[in-house]
Amino acid sequence: MNNLIEALDTNGYYIWDDFLSAEQVEDLKACMPDEWKKACIGRNDEVMRESSIRSDKIHWLAESQGAAVDDFLSRMEEIRRAANQHFYLGLFEYEAHFAKYEKGDFYKKHLDCFHGNENRRLTTVFYMNDAWNKEDAGELVVYDLDGNIITTLPPKSGRLFVFLSEQFPHEVLPTNKPRFSIAGWFRTNGVTANQLDIAQ
Numbered sequence: 136m137n138n139l140i141e142a143l144d145t146n147g148y149y150i151w152d153d154f155l156s157a158e159q160v161e162d163l164k165a166c167m168p169d170e171w172k173k174a175c176i177g178r179n180d181e182v183m184r185e186s187s188i189r190s191d192k193i194h195w196l197a198e199s200q201g202a203a204v205d206d207f208l209s210r211m212e213e214i215r216r217a218a219n220q221h222f223y224l225g226l227f228e229y230e231a232h233f234a235k236y237e238k239g240d241f242y243k244k245h246l247d248c249f250h251g252n253e254n255r256r257l258t259t260v261f262y263m264n265d266a267w268n269k270e271d272a273g274e275l276v277v278y279d280l281d282g283n284i285i286t287t288l289p290p291k292s293g294r295l296f297v298f299l300s301e302q303f304p305h306e307v308l309p310t311n312k313p314r315f316s317i318a319g320w321f322r323t324n325g326v327t328a329n330q331l332d333i334a335q
């Protein structure tokens with residue numbers, strides 16, 4: 136946890152390898168649904184099924200989806216507390232979804248705090264893909280606000296990537312095989328009536 140806080144302070148992001156064990160990853164994958172929804176982009180009142188921007192499918196995390204999900208959410212709660220304690224970020228909510236990218240799926244360059252999601256402050260992406268090889272592609276490419284590439288991350292099992300949502304545009308390159316992850320966001324305030332989370 137100290138490494139995370141230090142790296143966020145210095146660089147604004149942190150790559151936490153082996154955040155969960157292989158066994159824990161398997162338990163989490165077992166909590167994934169049989170049915171997935173096409174991911175959306177846009178404000179709640181003008182939700183676009185914009186398959187030219189992203190083509191993954193998602194399923195929101197909630198309580199009672201299994202012990203592994205509960206454990207994952209409590210680990211995120213620890214991160215939330217530590218971030219608040221050190222940075223006074225005032226984060227008080229975490230929302231997250233499983234994401235499934237099938238062969239050819241991608242998510243073009245974007246910031247996570249776009250229209251209607253301005254209160255997303257800290258992003259987490261957790262990967263659940265065993266034996267990921269270079270030819271499998273599907274890397275996360277992370278940029279700074281000037282457009283320079285900061286890092287290119289294979290979606291390696293057990294890896295948690297944490298970054299300040301407003302500072303790092305990023306994209307998921309088309310994957311050559313099924314790619315599973317949990318993307319999540321710590322927010323600064325609650326969801327209001329006319330500004331429900333947009334990605335459904």
Ligand SMILES: O=C(O)CCC(=O)C(=O)O
Binds near residue numbers: 234242260275290306
């Ligand atoms: O899966 C990833 O590597 C990142 C996903 C992402 O950028 C998002 O869901 O906003």
Ligand SMILES: [Fe+2]
Binds near residue numbers: 245246247305
């Ligand atoms: Fe994103």
